[in-house]
Amino acid sequence: MQIATWNVNSLGVRLPHVLAWLQANPVDALCLQETKLTDDKFPAAAFAELGYHSVFIGQKTYNGVAILSRSPAEDVIAGLPGFDDEQKRVLTATIDGVRLVCAYFPNGQALDSDKYPYKLAWCDAMLRHAGEQLAAHPRFALLGDYNIAPEDRDVHDPAAWEGQVLVSPPERERFRALLGLGLADAYRLFDQPERSFSWWDYRQLGFQKNRGLRIDHILMSPALRDSCTACTIDRAERKKPQPSDHAPVVATLA
């Protein structure tokens, strides 16, 4: 089984990329973030033609998440229970007996922005949700754009980023709290190239110079970790014409 996550930065623009990627990478489940489409505009038929079911919650312009899967999604939950939020950022569903959370963590914008305390409170609500889901479902994974680079090695230039959103100590504390539930960062289960990132700025030849951040993650429960045989970032996708600024992350389960 393969599970994957990809922030597509507008599914309206990136639909051809996603369809081509699925044909080349027929994963069992793909979590999408930043679809930026209201539900009436979600291209479910195009995915169905490739043999994928879809569940989705979207809004105009911002946010929006979806889970595409070869088997139908079961027991779907939209949003974070107990956390009132207009923003469409979370879907939870069971695919082939694996409980998946597809999450688009808030960006936070800046440490002095109102969006920063929202991000921290959102992370706290996610910690509760992940803990509850993990307790109920031993085969559990949390996939998505976390908007957190967990360690300095996940940042192209840690000195330049110090004090910025995405790397601040309170955000990294939230990431470590998720690990504290017993979840493993699938990418770090394996030897990986140095300077591995999942997002690169569109500006300043960010990708060509590999000036990026690793902010897209797959965290998995002990039961899944034990069967995980690989986790990779598909950098090649970022080289294509009109790419998303994020690359897909894929985990393989035996």
Next chain:
DNA sequence: ATGGCCACATCTTGTGGA
């Protein structure tokens, strides 16, 4: 030189992203 790109909305300029 503190911005460079991209997507989106409302328009040809502003916001948000990361």
